[in-house]
Amino acid sequence: MVWRVSLGNEKLKIGELAELTNVTKRTIDYYTNMGLLKAERSASNYRYYDRSSIERIELIEQRKKQGKSLDEIKREIISKYSEEVDILELRLKIKHLDEDVAKVISKLQEFDDVKPEDIKKSLSKESISLIQSLLVLLNNT
Known part of the structure; x- marks a missing residue:
């Protein structure tokens, strides 16, 4: 379940995104490496995610519960x-x-x-x- 918070255009670090979406940082990293999520890198090499990543993770988790593979979800996205x-x-x-x-x-x-x-x-x-x-x-x- 995703928490609904007012973030505006704020960018989220991977840990913040993990906390908001109830998935692990490792899962977010895996989704990013698969191309399911997009991250921007800062000069200090931190990954930052925008607000749409919350909805995308929610969609991915919902589709997984429906029995779809990550490859199928990626094609859908x-x-x-x-x-x-x-x-x-x-x-x-x-x-x-x-x-x-x-x-x-x-x-x-x-x-x-x-x-x-x-x-x-x-x-x-x-x-x-x-x-x-x-x-x-x-x-x-």
Whole structure:
């Protein structure tokens, strides 16, 4: 069972993390060496863990109780991380597309006589592809 404490962005030493999560320092070291946990090293070679390590250890211990091997848990964690990265990349692309649309709207408001090539120059290739796809979909409905 993990104790819920307010740590903010505070970094934890391995002993502190072990105490908070009720696992041994040796277990944390093993999980770190396996790649299940990430530690930052200080200039004095101390390992520091961030708050997400508490939740990660809780997840690992829960999956172990369900009978999963550490290799299976590692694959699950890596898969989840990949999905999170994909989602972040998609959000970034959407943000860029939103910025492109805002540029188009701004151009349209500036000029009464807007030339399509002026708009096209201000858009990314992804935005142009998206607009073309939307036009195709709208024409097919």
